[in-house]
Amino acid sequence: MSQPETHTLVLAACRAGKPYPIISAEYGVPRGTIGYWVHQDRRSRGESAPPRPSACPRCDGTPLAHEAYSYLLGLYLGDGHIVSKPKQHHLSVTLDDAWPGIIDATETAMRTVMPAYRTGRAQRTGCTVVKSYSVHWTCLFPQHGPGLKSSRRIALQPWQHQIVGAHPWALLRGLIHSDGCRVTNWTVQRGKRYEYPRYLFTNKSDDIRQIFCDALDAVGVAWRVTRRAGCAYNISVARRDSVALMDAQIGPKY
Ligand SMILES: [Zn+2]
CATH class of the missing domain: 3.10.28.10 (Homing endonucleases)
Incomplete structure (x- = not known):
């Protein structure tokens, strides 16, 4: 495929709303290049970038999917971990490879709770780490802190109690799944x-x-x-x- 042809097809795929990672894999074009092409294309047509999708239910009042959140809270309390330091922010949940359905359900829950951010997986020996990259996971799981969860106080905040109270089975499912x-x-x-x-x-x-x-x-x-x-x-x-x-x-x- 010639470069102009790839350029046209990639832009058409972007306009159709296809996610960058998929386009990148299909056409062998790096994500950064796709972003640059989209930017150039908009500029050539005098368009400005669309507003960024809403980012965080705690910071800007984006609606929060309560049932998915309750499930993800259970997974986080069981096997989750948040990394929050300069240039590195993500939530990760480590899951046994014996249960591929739970690995899928975890990634779906992350996407449902924080749709504006990308997710990914990393393979470890016998387990898979499912990650979602956002600076806002500490807003949604304020239980984040230094050291092991078992070495510090873990208390739900009133707004979390409300959600868990409305969706106790989702929380229990997350805790059992982890x-x-x-x-x-x-x-x-x-x-x-x-x-x-x-x-x-x-x-x-x-x-x-x-x-x-x-x-x-x-x-x-x-x-x-x-x-x-x-x-x-x-x-x-x-x-x-x-x-x-x-x-x-x-x-x-x-
Ligand atoms: Zn936030």
């Missing part, structure tokens, strides 16, 4: 095998376990603390009716 699991224990009695499914949530932070238990209380799911080596890191949901509720709303990881 730091929880559904396991099946079994015993044999009089030659017959009985299975006991249950949900486990494991987190070293007393505050995060409390947030998990408060949400379980809100939806009427019974739980108890199970101790491992004397430490109360695990919350177990084992009562049959409670497991049925969890199965209807969350289910096994996927």
